[in-house]
Amino acid sequence: MGIKNRFCLFCLMAAFNFSHAAEKDSLLPAWQVEGFWAALNDENPQVIARIGQVYWAEIDENVQVIAGTQQAVKTRELFLALGERAKSLIPRLTELLRDPDERVRVEVAQALGALGAKEHAPELAALLRDPNPLVFYEAIRALGAIGAKEHAPELVKLLQHSNLHIVAAAARALGAMGPAAKDQIPELVKLLHHPDPYVVAAATQGLGAMGPVAKDQIPELVKLLQLPMLADYAARALGAMGPAAKDQIPELVKLLHHPDLSIVAAAAQGLGAMGPAAKDQIPELVKLLQLSILADYAAQGLGAMGPVAKDQIPKTIKPLPYFQTAVVVAAVRALGAMGPAAKDQIPELVKLLQLPDLNIVVAATQALGAMGPAAKDQIPELVKLLQHSNLPIVAAAVQALGAMGPAAKDQIPELVKLLHIYPHPSLVAALMNVQGEEPLNLRIILSILSIVYDNSSRVGEVRFLAHFLGGGEPHTEIITAWLADPMTRPTAPIGQNHDLAVKTLKVFAQAWPFSKPFPKLRRDLETQIATVAQNGQWKTDDLPLLKTHAANLEAVGSTHAAAVQQVIASVEATDYSRTIAKVALIHALFWLTLIAVYPRSRIVQALFFWNPWVRRFIGLGYVGFALTWIPFLRAKLFAPFKPSLMADAALDSFDETAYFPNSAVREKTSGRQQPLRDAIPAIRGQIVLEGESGIGKTMFLRLLVKRARRVVVYLPAKKCVGGVLEAIQAKLHGPAQDPAFLRNLIYSGALDICIDGLNEVSADARAKITGFVESYFKGNILMSTQPLEWTPPGTAKTYILEPLAESQIETFLLTHKDKLPNDAQLTGEDYEKTCRDYLSATLDPQQPPETLAAMRQLLSNPMDLTVVAAMLARGENPDLFRLQQQQYRIMAKDYQRTQLHEFPLHKFAEAVYQMRLKDEDTLPVGEFADELQCLERHKMAVSRPLDEGGKSRTEWHFRHDKIVDFFIVQAFLGPANDKPEKHLGDARFRGVYLQLARLLPLDDARALERRLIDHAADTQDHTVSDPFIQLLRTRPTENEGESH
Missing domain, CATH: 1.25.10 (Leucine-rich Repeat Variant)
Structure with a gap:
């Protein structure tokens, strides 16, 4: 069934019942609304086709509902509750008024009329020109239903239409407008004289619908009472006018004796319709009740009068012999029509149930049902009748139990059993009434669904009943989605929606014990349990549920138990993996937390990271590996020791701008020359940088250390006499000295190493360093040395740091104009001119070649050039062959000027000699404080402030080894x-x-x-x-x- 037809069906069914809303005290239970909606969404078209059978007794032949096949359906109560929901869809309905399918236009016109969509009267009026007669007809009815009095003139015109059905519809529509169309009464009166009885009947109905406002036409209606074909309509119209027509009661009474039985029946109905206004005529009706042929008509009239006639019925029944069946049946029906008001006669009605006359039993059963809960004590008697062999009696008993409402709720299982063999719509209506405010439970729903497994032709009916009577409850919809031959099963959603899969298995678990009485249904349930289990994405928490199903299946020897067990095994395996993953994640987060606090916590450093046993066992092996090979973690590991690792580089006193960046190197093996910064851009691999003293090796290493983004340790070679690893350990603290871990870090390249001054250590010490470098051939190690006879590491590449070229010498001097000493006498252009003049004289090509070569060699040393620049700035003439001696004389002269005595050269030289013997770098500040300050002023020494445990002190060091050698040579x-x-x-x-x-x-x-x-x-x-x-x-x- 198409979406459009479903939409129309929903709105149409809702609309016809919305029109009754004003007449109802309360709406139906919500479960009926939701149950209907659930049925409407079933994919099986046969389910939709069964909707009309919910209330089978009330059928309007003019309502065409497309539900797979056409049916004439008008429900009585159910869709009243849907009224407000349907009203919200009115805008969509009006769009469908232009649908090319005339059946859709018919349905929408019906729906809009029943919904009272008065604001859409113009759209409905437009359908009066529709070429399809049925659409035309329904538009007329809808205009009447919504009371569109502004369109009454258009309807009046239709009273002259050639199509009598259109004329009749227009007449009834005008009547439906009620008092609002009272001005059109004369037009309806004219139709009372129409030659066609069908039109006259419609006009009569229209006048009756207007009620008391048409009372002036009562004489005309009375005349119609004489006509057998119209008497019934006239009587009903008079009855609808109520007390306004009471003056015509005598005329109606006369007609009770008319020879035409149809006129007698109409008169009786008319009197009954007037209710208490005609109570004085009850004796007349009671007399008719004595006549078998007229008893039924009299009973209708008495019943219609209600409680005012209740005292007459018992008097009528008792004297009558039971063989006068028609009279007894009529009297019983009259009692039933009076409902609870006649409850005193319940005992008499129960007695009638024992009579052999089936008609009397049916009438008595129906009468008990009409009394509703007032006759609830007779439910056991009615239940007995459910086993009767006569179907009319069974049907009457079913209807009677339904009329009892929730009072007969305990009889639902009996009614459902009957549903297996007696698929009558009255049974559905009874179940609806008996249910009360709650939908049927899962046990009953399964009993209903089991019908399909015995009779597949009833699948549409059964699935509708399950949806509807189950109230669209989640458990009902889940079970109907999988059992009782659905068009498709939601296998794909089960795999995509974990919650849905769990809910489905929970419903299956609830249904399992209830399925035992239905073997075929249970076998299907077994199959679907396995299907859901195999397609769901299960979690550890679902294992108990899966195991419950596995146990149930194994208990009955189902072949599907193995499939569920396989799923359980898979989930358990996944659970183990997830548990391991969770533990691993927690473990990793624990160590990441430790890493975060590691730089600031000595306890964490000592206990976890530098303790080999803790790192190895609590770290589960991978922590040490990660710390070794992951750069970020390596950097964190050495963060607390970074100042110590780079302390010997004295970066706090390193002036990067003082470094001359244009030096060149020559690869020792190939002889290829290239800029130093290109050959060694960073500490990568193993490299030996060889060059003369003062040529810039140490400056370059310090530059690389300062710019390094990785962890790097700077080691003077003389500190590696005992071994490189031991020298690194000396820079770390406490447990951080774990040698095995250090070896791994160095081997992996986690720690870059700079070793400066290999020429300053013994051959044995160099051999140790060489062995270390070759052992850690994957480590990043940069070494520097002056030219010497030795065998460098076979894994290292050697670069020779070239002296400055002649063109670079002038550039070097000129770049120092911004870094001249404070006491410089020449600056700016004067300094530049002095430098050029000095170089011209010193590098004069007219002098002997040997002298020129010596001058070039001396000036090619950046260290010596720095001294030359300072001397030129002070106005001195540098003596290249005795440069350090000249620098000393300048310093000594300044010292004598400030201290008033000569510089203690021999004493100081002996002290420096002793420092060298002890492999110490720090100058003795206590004994030579004044001397060190003077040396610092003349760029021969440098001071370095230190903070040790909150105590500050100053260390003094020579700026270069050439200066150290100058003072030591004085001791030689x-x-x-x-x-x-x-x-x-x-x-x-x-x-x-x-x-x-x-x-x-x-x-x-x-x-x-x-x-x-x-x-x-x-x-x-x-x-x-x-x-x-x-x-x-x-x-x-x-x-x-x-x-x-």
């Missing part, structure tokens, strides 16, 4: 000095020996050269001897330079 000079002999193989004093090559008297220098050569021959270590010889060869050239 002088007669009978054994220091040069003692440290021939000590790499820490390499720079000192290179300065001795220039500072010792020539003969002493050559004697030292001989001893270095011998030492190199013995040890195969040419680290010191080779550069010493090269520098010594320049001594004659130096003399020429001095004269220059």
Whole structure:
């Protein structure tokens, strides 16, 4: 059935009952509304086709309902409750008035008329020109039903229509408008003289519908009482006028003796319709009741009068012999018509149930039912009749029980049993009335649905009853969606909606015990349990429900039990996986929380992260792995130790702007030259950076450390004498020194390492460092060294840091114009001019090639150039061959000026020598406080403030190893000095020996050269001897330079 037809059916059925709303004291129970709506949404067209059978007794032949097949249906009460819902759909209905299907237009006109849609009278009036006669006819009826008096003139015109059905419809429509159309009464009176009785009857109905306002036409109606074909209409019209027509009662009484029985019947009905106004004529009607042939008509009249005639009926019944069946039946019907008012006669009616005459039994049963709850004590007697072999008696008993309402609620199972063999609409009506305010429960619904399994031809009827009598309850709709041969089952929604799947299985569990009396239904239920179980997406909480079904199926030996058990096994396996996943998630969140507080909590650091046992066992193995390989976690791990790891880089005193970025390097193996910043953009892989002292190796390492985004540790090589891992451990604290974990971190590249000054340590120490680097070949390790004889790590790439080119020397000096000392005498353009003049003179190509080469070599060192720049700014003329000595003289001169005594060179030099022996970097501030301050002013030393446990102090360090070597060499000079002999193989004093090559008297220098050569021959270590010889060869050239 199409959506449009369903829509029309809903509105039409609702509309016809909405018109009765004003006559009802209360609306029907909500379950009937919801039950009907649920039935209307069933996919099976046969279900819709059964809607008209709910109230089978009241049928209007003019209402055509499309419900799969056409049926003539008009319900009496059910859709009254739907009235307001249908009213909200009126706008949609008016759109359908233009539908090309005339059947739809008919239905919509009926609905709008019954709904009282007066504001849409113009649209209905437009249908008076519809070419389809049936649409035309329904438009007339609708205009009358809504009381559209403004369209009365149009209806009056139709009284002259050639189609008698149209004329009759117009007459009834005018009457339906009531007093509002009283001006049209004369037009209706004219029709009383029409030659066609059908039209006269319609006019009579119209006048009667207007009620007392048409009382002036009573004489005309009385005349019609003489006509057998019209007497019934006339009598009813007079009755409808009530007391206004009481003057015509004598005329009606006369007609009670008319030879035409139809006229007698009409007169009796008319008197009855007048009610108490005709009570004086009750004796006349009672007389007629004595005559078998007229008894039924008299009974109708007496019954219509109601309670005023109740005392006459018993008098009439008692004297009569029971063989006068017609008279007894008529009298009983009269009592029934009086309803509860005649309850005193219930005992007499019960006696009649024992008579053999079936007609009397039926009448008595119906009369008891008409008395409703007043006869509830006779329910057992009525139940006995349900087993009677005579169907009319059974039908009467069913109707009587239904009339009892909820008082007969306990008899619902008996009525449902009867439904299996007696599918009469009266049975449905009885069930509706007996139910009261509640829909049928699941047990009864299953009993109804079981009918399908014995008689598949009744599927439409049974499914409608289940929907309707079940009140559209969720459990009813779920069970009907799966059982009793639905068109389609909601398998897909079960897989998509977990809640729906659970509700479905819960309903199945409720239905299971109730299905036992119905084997075929139970087998279907078993199948559907397995289907839902296999298609649902189940959770752990659903296992008890699934196990309940599995147990039920196994208990009856169902073949579907295995399928449900398989689903249970799958859910349990998933449950284990989810439990493991939840535990893992909680565990991971626990450790992530610890990581969040780790940098600020020493307890967390010590207990969880740097404790190998806790990390390994509580961390379940993966925590250590994650800390090792996930960069974010690695950074968090070392965050508390970052200052310590980079402390030796002294980044707080590092001026990034002082670094000259244009240096070049040459790859040792290939000889390929490239900018340093391109060759080593970051600490990646294993690299050895080799270059002369002061050429910028340490500055470059500090620059990389400062810019590093990863965790990096900066280590002076002399701190790695005991091992690199041990040097790193020394920078960590407490449990953070776990060596195994550190090894993993270094191997994974989690910790970048800078080792500065390999030339300052012994060959054994370098061998340890080399072994460490080769062991952690995947680690990121950058090393720096001055040129020396050694075997670098085989896993490392070596770059030679090239001296500055001649073009870079001038650039370097000029870039220092913004970083000149505070006491500079030349700045700006004066400084630039002085630099250019100095370079022109120093690098004069006219001087000997050896001298020029020596000058270029000295000026190619950034450290020396920095000293040259400071001297030029102060107006000094730098002596390249004795640059540190000249720098010292300037500093010493300033010291003497401020302290009024000479700088204690020999004492200070001995102290620095002792520092080197002890591998200490920190200068003795207590003994040389004034000296250190002067050194700092002249850029020879630097101070570094420290905060240790809330106590502040200052450390002093030399700016460069060349300055350290200058002071140590002072301790090596002088007669009978054994220091040069003692440290021939000590790499820490390499720079000192290179300065001795220039500072010792020539003969002493050559004697030292001989001893270095011998030492190199013995040890195969040419680290010191080779550069010493090269520098010594320049001594004659130096003399020429001095004269220059």
